[in-house]
Amino acid sequence: MGQYTIRRLLGLIPTLLAVYTITFLLIHMTPGGPWDSDKPLSAEAKATLDKAYGLDKPLWRQYTDYLVNVFKGDFGPSFAQRNRDVSDIIKDFFPTSLKLGFIAIILAGILGITSGTISAVKQNTPFDYFATFGSIIGISTPSYVIASLLILLLSIKLHLVPTTGWNGILDSRAIIPAIALALGPAAVLARYTRSSLLDVLRQDYVRTARAKGLRDRVVIVRHALRNALIPVATVMGISFANVITGSFFVEVVCGVPGLGSYFVKSATGRDYPVMLGTTLLFATIITVMNMLVDLLYGVLDPRIAYD
């Protein structure tokens, strides 16, 4: 297992390098510079800016310079906010996305696993049909639609929470974006929990537990659910990465100052270093999360051997 972990960690390097190379090339192949957005600059001013930001160097030099700096934890200066570094921007905006994603995935876990469990235990009852139907609707409705419908219902019609804005994760403003982000993964988790638990409930050891005269609740929670949740845990890990790296729509709708909504702004404003930095950060999250999920699988299910 130790060897496997090391091999997976080393495997991250070429993967991230490839993602960096593709993104770098795409961004630098995009015609037009970051300076010709609003008012046209003089050629001199442009040259000065290019020099200051190292854009006058040959492409391969920019490629290696950036790479070296990234290893030092320096993502370079932002083009849009010229006095700020990309690392500062990430430090400012990313924690919000991270906290929101964390709350959302916990919410999704509680909701998804509970409803999936009830569905499986009460298979083919009205609750099961209702939950299955609900989860398909959850999968089919984009998060920004859920967010806007929640704003309409909770803020505008019922006046329960403010419409948009952000005041920390413990504020009532966080409720709508958290639910909107949670419903999609909750639907997926409910589906997985249901099918995995149905599988486990047919196993011999569950029958043994029942034959011993254990109460239903003990059989389901201690014997069945524990094993059924192994694949669910892995799906949850991947959902977490997806929620953090895919929260822009909800952030834009709910006015959450997260990295996602900042990325949208930087893409339309051609802030290349921010785009590159965010992509690298998100790619790292996805690959590390995938690796952790694979390792976790082995911890949870000792029958799995790594080779």
Place this chain on the structure above:
Amino acid sequence: MTAQTNQSIAQVAPEPALAAKPGNSLYRDAWARFRRNKAAVAGLIFIILLFIVAIAAPLIAPYSYDEQNIRAVTKGPSMAYPLGTDAVGRDILSRIIYGARVSLLVGIVVQLIILLIGVPVGLTAGYFGGKIDTILMRIVDVLYAKPNLLFIIIVMTFLRAKFQTTTGGFLLPLKLFNNATGGLLGVFIGLGLVSWLTVSRLVRGQTLSLKKKEFIEAAHCLGATNTRIITRHLFPNTLAVIIVAATLGIPSAILTEAGISFIGLGVNPPTPSWGSMISEGIEQLRTYPHILIAPAVTLSLTVLSFNFVGDGLRDALDPWMKK
């Protein structure tokens, strides 16, 4: 295509008992199973209706998609405007009808691009194995690490700028096509290029398990070339997996297009996309919620229908997988 495979088995080992029961092919059986699934049939009917509406849009839509009536701005539903008008006085129903063209076209063309890349990659990797497999699957692994939406946004930004500055060369026809379709070509390329990975993995897995089967060995013995085995024997037998993956891929492409149009990077206005309509609706949410509701419901119903059909097809085509 299945007949081809059956024929080749029959050539190797003529077994009259197997050749009996005419017409009970996999696809006929599957269709019978599919018809029993009420949700899937309902979804299919909705999709067929949507296709008719999309194709006949100019005949059905009461107005054109960019016709503005300045005296009827943000009006609620009425006789003249069944679903009301938007912030610049355009008929929402007509825009939804024309928007169906965008969504369906995106769903289908993106799937075609995905299949065109994903299926050959999967078949090649699975069939030849060894170094080819390792290289192809390593590429797929690397591409899996990229954050999808960020990547689509970067590709779209690139294509937009590229098309804007194109004045000649081989890109010119692409640019003209892109402009004529309201920016759809960019959406096709952006989405197609990043979404073929799952299909290639599925097809590879299927190929790996198929290539050890007797009928492939038989084809080898009969002297069939690699190309023939791949196209005539392996491909038809992976078709069920491909059909299911493609059907379930359509709604996700539709949702992604709506998403990138929602943040203003997809189709160019005034071409209507349900995503951009939803985004316009959100701006007016406080005072005129009807602008949001209609496109949001249509989008969800469409995605829901495709999901129902995809699930139904999976159950129908793969009765052993069903739980």
